[in-house]
Amino acid sequence: MEHHKPVSQDTHEQSHHMGDEHTHSHGHAHHNHDAHQGHGGHGVDHSGHEMMFRNRFWVSLVLTIPVLLFSPMIQSWFGFSMPEFTGSNLIGPGFAILIFFYGGMPFLQMAIPEIQNRKPGMMTLISLAITTAFVYSLFAVFASPGSGFFWEMATLIDIMLLGHWMEMRSVRQASGALNELAKLMPDTAERVTEDGQVEQVSLADLSNGDVVLVRPGTSVPADGEIIEGHSDLNESMITGESKPVEKSEGDSVIGGTINGDGSLRVRVSATGDDTALAGIMRLVEEAQGSKSNTQILADKAAGWLFYVAIAVAAITAVLWVIAVGFEVEVLERVVTVLVIACPHALGLAIPLVVAISTSIGARNGILVRNRLALEEARQVNTVIFDKTGTLTEGRFGVANMVTAEGWDENRALSLALAVEGDSEHPIARGIRRKAEEAGVSPASIRDFEAIKGRGIKAIHEGEEVYVGGPRLLEMLELDLSGEMSAFRDQANADAQTVVYMVVDNQVAAAFALADVIREESKEAIQRLHEMNIEVAMLTGDSQHVADAVARQLGIDTVFAEVLPEHKDQKVAELQSQGKKVAMVGDGVNDAPALTRADIGIAIGSGTDVAIESAGIILVQSNPLDVVKIFELSQATYRKMIQNLIWAMGYNVVALPLAAGILAPVGFVLSPAVGAVFMSLSTIIVAINAQLLRRTELSASAA
Structure with a gap:
């Protein structure tokens, strides 16, 4: 079991943000015999960081007040003065140094592993910004006494801490799905x-x-x-x-x-x-911890940004020295560039979307084992469904029935229920279910007798009653005509099994039975077609039966009479045509095909949630949930790209401004204002990610 150190141990908490772990370490595995206890503590990681950043923010904010009050620049801007006494000029710098070591230390500690691994990222950039601001402020005090730039460094650290607190809060709320599950x-x-x-x-x-x-x-x-x-x-x-x-x-x-x-x-x-719940929690946690391609791109972008920031800062320094000479203003420009380059928004852009989309999926019965599977689902152009138990319910049911003149459906079902009452044959069970759904009670019968290979015989109110298939009609030498004949022909065309009930040597009713097609299957396939996704069906059934189901559902491609061990070959066949294939199956005999497919989607029962061969697991056996996967994938990817564009676009615009490109027209960006803009971009990215919650999934029960 993984032991979490107390929240107060900041070093442990801060490691959460180190380097590649900026995905917010959702992936901690809890192994405990008590699911409730084992998973209930999931929130420790995020709430611990959230509390740490919150506490440091408030303390630093209070310490910032004397820094601002004793800053000559602030005093001249707002037209007030503080009483002067021996050492009063050191109050601002003194409190600012406290802020640097208390408020800035978490960022400095978290940058160490990035530097050791030679993979500069988020924390290196933030540390570079606040350290540069600190050194620059110390220099400014001695180079230009009374100018007091410490207030800018203090407010910069405050804004950084506030941004991180908001980020942790957003991620904790997004990951709240796990805590909510634990409470169940x-x-x-x-x-x-x-x-x-x-x-x-x-x-x-x-x-x-x-x-x-x-x-x-x-x-x-x-x-x-x-x-x-x-x-x-x-x-x-x-x-x-x-x-x-x-x-x-x-x-x-x-x-x-x-x-x-x-x-x-x-x-x-x-x-x-x-338990199923513990399995679901593990999957949600794993999914939130696993990185997607977009997250990897964001991490790389942070690394690139470090080198871009250093390069822009160097160019800025050279150009400003040429323009104005060795002035404090040159340092201010360099500091502003390094502050602006902090990729706060970039760090939040993907993890928050990941956390939110995974919890939306879990609420809709979609369990994501592999983030890449959900991200790549939007590229799928062919879905293969296993027929039995996926598109159909895997049991016989009465698809249609017809009664002779003088008989109504309830009377026919009542008598059929009585005759078929004790049989365990799948067809008998199908007729019984139909009768139970209609709410009829069995008629009274006697002298029950099975006729081998033909059907069943009984006596009802002195009349002989038979129930059986076509061979029963042969035995009784009965022919069908009119409506009964048309009913039989249609049922045969639909690959359905027909059972007849004969009373007093007359066909009183006929039942067409088939593996019941799920109510949702037709709508699911229709929705997939609307999304320009082809639908194929795999089954071990005969070609005749498979074609009949495909006709009813509007399926594009049919693979019939396929042995379980050959299912993966059919997936490979479609892939060889250049198609991106998702396979939907029950995860047992479909395991090789699920593994072979670009995306394996396992339809489980509520308790079978950890099917190893699938990247995505549907808790319910509902084909419509497959449509939800593609909708969620597209919505998630859209949000990720929007956030990346905003986070990167902000830097593209802000860096030249920080470098002083508009200085000739009198506009220069101070480090503190740069920090405000940086935090603003973070807040916009966080709000945009939260908008993902508005995503409406098809037939959503959430």
């Missing part, structure tokens, strides 16, 4: 003992196989299976599904979800780090 887990659970008594225990004391009591309105303490009770559970915080989910005996529940009105007894199947 209760601290204790009610364990049912062998003699039926209920005892209160901490989550750390729960183990697999324990039975816990979940009272109405309380949180489920761990993943498990309901062994007694019935209730509606609110799973929105885990899956993004806004509607409560009905659960009864045999159903699985996820730790952290909220129980409705019913009382449940749950047998624990996963605790601590093995």
Whole structure:
């Protein structure tokens, strides 16, 4: 387990900003048997830094007051004077030196690793700016007594500290998804003992196989299976599904979800780090810690900016010396250049967007394991869906039915339900589900009998009732005509299985059954087409069945009768045509294909969140969430680029101004004003990143 040192130990806190770790170290792994305890402390890193910068800002701000009051320049600007006494001229410089060593020290400490690694970046630039301002101020006191430039250095450090405090605050708020998730887990659970008594225990004391009591309105303490009770559970915080989910005996529940009105007894199947919630938190944390290409670009830009700033400062010094000679004004120009070059906005541009987009994804049931996968999703032009369990529900259901004259659907379903009542055949289960959805109760039957290879026979109110397929009609020597015949032909064309119910030697009803296509599949494919993304389907089913599903959904390319071990070859086939391919599968037999694809998207159940082969995991088996991935990818990338353009564009404009390009027309930028502009650009970048929260994802449940 990683141990965090106390917040007061500034050196540890400051290391958070060192060099490449400016991505805000979201990636700390917490390994603890108690998910609640293990992850609850995630906020320490950000809140610790936030408090440190906040405290140093307020102390430095208070110390700045006497610096300003005893500055001759400020006094002449605002027309006031302070009483003079022995040593009064040292009050300003004295407090300014305190500010430099107290307020400026974190930046100096964090620059050391960058310099040691010969990778100058954010902290090196900030340290260069405040050190130059400090040395310049000391020089100014002796070279031009009474000019007192210390106030500029003091306000510069104040602004730097304020900017960093705001940055840490923004990142902490963006990363709040983890803390919110940690709060979902209760601290204790009610364990049912062998003699039926209920005892209160901490989550750390729960183990697999324990039975816990979940009272109405309380949180489920761990993943498990309901062994007694019935209730509606609110799973929105885990899956993004806004509607409560009905659960009864045999159903699985996820730790952290909220129980409705019913009382449940749950047998624990996963605790601590093995729970779905802990898995989700790990993935969110990993994603926020992993760098994207854009972040790497920002880090490189900070390095380039260091050398650009040094070069511009040198050129500025040479040109100003030529123009005015060796004057204090030359130093002021150089200092302003180095202050302006601080890439504060650049440092915040990407990490904040990363943190916000990852938490938006988690709220929408999209778990990003690999930042690059989300960033590159916007370039995908072909999506391959595995058919069974992804586009379809992986179970037989009644797709359509027709009844003969004199029969209504409910009466037919009631009788079919009675005849098929005890069969475990997938088709029988499909008919039962249809009957249950219609709310009908089974009719009374007797003399139940199975007819091998043909179907089932029973007696209802003295009449023989048969349920079976085409071979049943052959046995009974019955022909179909009119509406029944047309129904059969259409069902065959759609690759559906037809089951007939015969009463008193007449076909009373026909049921067309198929692997049920998810309601969301058609809309998902339509949305993908609107985004100019081609859709392919992979299945082990026959070509006939695959073509029928593809026709219904409007799929562009069909790969049928594909063995699981050959699925990745089909991905490679599309890639060889120059296509950027995303593969959507269940992550079990699709693992090689998910790995082969440019982006692997695993559709898991709520508890199967750590599928190693996928870069992105969808908590719910909802194809529409695939559309959300592309929308989030595009919105995130847009924000990153906007922020990079603003952060870099600011420097392109500000550096020449700092160098004094407009001095001939009487405009020069002071170091303190330069610092204000620098912090302003940081605030604009932070606000722009926060606007990402307004992104509306398709069918968003967030």
